[in-house]
Amino acid sequence: MLTLDYAFNTLGLKTIIIRVLYDNEASIATGEKCGFKKIEGSDYEVMIEGKPRTVIFMQINRGI
Numbered sequence: 001m002l003t004l005d006y007a008f009n010t011l012g013l014k015t016i017i018i019r020v021l022y023d024n025e026a027s028i029a030t031g032e033k034c035g036f037k038k039i040e041g042s043d044y045e046v047m048i049e050g051k052p053r054t055v056i057f058m059q060i061n062r063g064i
Contacts, residue, residue: 004034008062015061022054036060 007013018036020027022043036058045052 001034004060013062015059017057017059019055019057022056028056028058031058034060 004016007016016036017039018031020031028038037060039057039059042057043054045054047053
């Protein structure tokens, strides 16, 4: 939450987007607790150590 506060209030960002591996439930849950929402249709595959892995994007917008 301190990082989000810094990004929005000090840096003046309006939107933050993060990438998370689809099967990393802990990271997804943490992102959701902080207010991030999954961006539907943003999934893509990458190769990590020779294996295909699905990555998703999550975003949060500055509160008004």
